[in-house]
Amino acid sequence: MARALRIAFPGACYHVTARGNERKAIFRDDHDRKQFLARLQAVVERYRVVVYAYVLMRNHYHLLVETPEGNLSEALRQLNAVYTQDFNRRSRRVGHLFQGRYKAILVDKESYLVELSRYIHLNPVRVGEVADPAQFRWSSAAAYVGRQPAASWLSVEGVLKQFGRRRSVAQRAYRQFLRDGVGQGRAAPWDAVVGQTLLGEVGWVERMRQRVSKRGMGLEVAHGAQLRARPALSVVVTQVVRATKVPRQEIVRRGGGWARALAMWLVWELCGLRQREVGAAFGVGHFAVSKAIRRAQRLQQSNRQVAKVASRLITTFQA
Structure with a gap:
């Protein structure tokens, strides 16, 4: 190897x-x-x-x-x-x-x-x-x-x-x-x-790959791994904290309002986790996660601020 x-x-x-x-x-x-x-x-x-x-x-x-x-x-x-x-x-x-x-x-x-x-x-x-x-x-x-x-x-x-x-x-x-x-x-x-x-x-991975390519070195990716890896749950939460200015402990524990609901939706949408797994990370059952996901989806349709933040976060992970 x-x-x-x-x-x-x-x-x-x-x-x-x-x-x-x-x-x-x-x-x-x-x-x-x-x-x-x-x-x-x-x-x-x-x-x-x-x-x-x-x-x-x-x-x-x-x-x-x-x-x-x-x-x-x-x-x-x-x-x-x-x-x-x-x-x-x-x-x-x-x-x-x-x-x-x-x-x-x-x-x-x-x-x-x-x-x-x-x-x-x-x-x-x-x-x-x-x-x-x-x-x-x-x-x-x-x-x-x-x-x-x-x-x-x-x-x-x-x-x-x-x-x-x-x-x-x-x-x-x-x-x-x-x-x-x-x-x-x-x-x-x-x-x-x-x-x-x-x-x-x-x-970021793509930018690093391009940096290496310009140096004429190439980047070995083991076993054909894809560059578009799913983000880790903690990374999604970090980005929500930065975008909403809501403290991390309020998002991952209790409180946090719409930012917590948005974080649950994004984790479910981007990280490939089941609702029960999302709930375990946020300290709630899967029914509460399902409710939070529906709330986040409704807010994106009715609240311009939430829609803007959600769009910016999705773009961050799909860039």
Whole structure:
């Protein structure tokens, strides 16, 4: 199988994972984890990388990063090489620590930054390390919910601003967002990854494909996957929040009025979910979803504002 294509440019955002060779531990104790974070801070300062979220598991790590200077390869090569030297020196070992190169998925920041931060923070919950992601010491979750101050090199504002203008309000809403994600499993957002390389709305994926094509590289799409992937539920909700200015927690929990009804309709229309599945995501039964869908459809016929917002959102996902 061909190696996944690396796409680098100033401002690119990535979900990065690196795993231990032969699935062995890359962090044996807290000393190793502290050392890795110190090396990560040095990379942030040297290469001007923006770190939005991270988690350090026993045999792998996850990072959500942006590269204003388009230098992901240089930054990650430095991070992994120097940490490997630290690990080998302390362990009195030689050889590779990581399983090949890191894996990087280029991410549509506007659509997937929030959802990927949750995926990263829920890793310890999924493997049974903790029940509350903010209890896990070796991730950025505690900084997001206000349990501890954010490190100087960690950028939490890019995500938290999606949940409210006031920091305390945003932190509470993000904590609820994490709770809502417990039990969802791995399916979203990874079902929307294209060619093992790109994660974004179809219009963004097409722009990235054109960028690669202009460089004469071509984009391998595994198993003939279609570029027009369905959007993830969380991405649709994010776009509704932006278009209506209604807080996310009101849309996904209770309240939210017409914006909540519109979100349910859009999720049902665009994500390929059954009404029962939509209801599970919004905390209601399928009868309530059916009622909300009918309401959204009626409002589009009778309310010019709702019709305009709905049309703009549909265009966003079908561009």
